[in-house]
Amino acid sequence: MKLYIKYMVSLRCKILVKQELEKLGLTHTSIELGMIEILENINDQQKRLLKRNLALSGLELLDNKKNILIDRIKNVIIEMIHYADAVPKVNYSEYISEKLGYDYTYLSNMFSEVKGVTIQHFIIKHKIERVKELILYDQLSLTEISYKLHYSSVAHLSNQFKKVTGQSPSFYKKIGQQRKNNLENL
Template sequence: MKLYIKYMVSLRCKLMVKLELEKLGIEYTSLELGMIEIKENIQKEQLQQLKQNLAVSGLELLEDKKSILIDRIKNVIIEMIHVSEEVPKVNYSEFISEKLGYDYTYLSNLFSEVKGVTIQHFIIKHKIEKAKELILYDELNLTEIAYRLHYSSVAHLSNQFKKVTGHTPSYYKKLGKKRKGNLENL
């Protein structure tokens, strides 16, 4: 039996869900971002208690098939951009389609209908957030960041970055250093 959880997007969320499952004595075979595979069917009372316990932490047990699929799409994208160290060898549409076992056109249309933005726009927003994080860490240069985030060039990354944030990556980096300096002077 598989259960899908909305807003489960980090390792901290996984740990919290694991603790809740253990507290309720629910055995599972797999625990991934957004999904738990339960060993055997659980009682309605346990399921209801799990739902309530997760809600306290801001997580939501999904039951609607469309919501489950949308959340799975989001989790694949988040894992691909924020968690995975490797760049997918295929383009994003193929990667998402293969990972979820659905035709990309179907996934794309459903996502746009429900979320009001395209999958591509969602990916771009997350890539720029990851780029901001990597810029502030100051461990990689822009060429390395562009490669890691699957951009064809630094110029492509810079153009998208400016479109989304209103700033160039170098200006954003200066802002981050300025803020850090101000905090250190407190």
């Protein structure tokens, strides 16, 4: 049986969910971002307890099929951009459609209807957040970052970064360095 959990976006969340399942005597076969698979059928009391305990940690057990699908779309995107070694080289629409087993137009329309933003815009926001992380880690050049995240050029990355953040990547890096220096001098 598959259960879907909203806001489950990190390793810490996975560990927390695993602990809650163990408390209820439920055996999991897999735990992924936003989804767990358990061997047993969950009864109403176990479901209520799991829902309550997860809520105490900021997680939400999803029941509504539309919300489940939206959360799955978000998790595929988050995993693709933040946790994969490399962003897929195929078109994002193909990747998402293939991962979820639905037509992309259907997914896109539902996502826009529920979230009020397109999947493409959601992807861009997450790519820029990833760029910010990589800039602050200071291990890759902007050229390497643009290549890693499959931007067509450094100029494209820079333009998109400035459009979303209002700053150039180099200015963002400079501010990050200043903050780091200020903290070291305390």
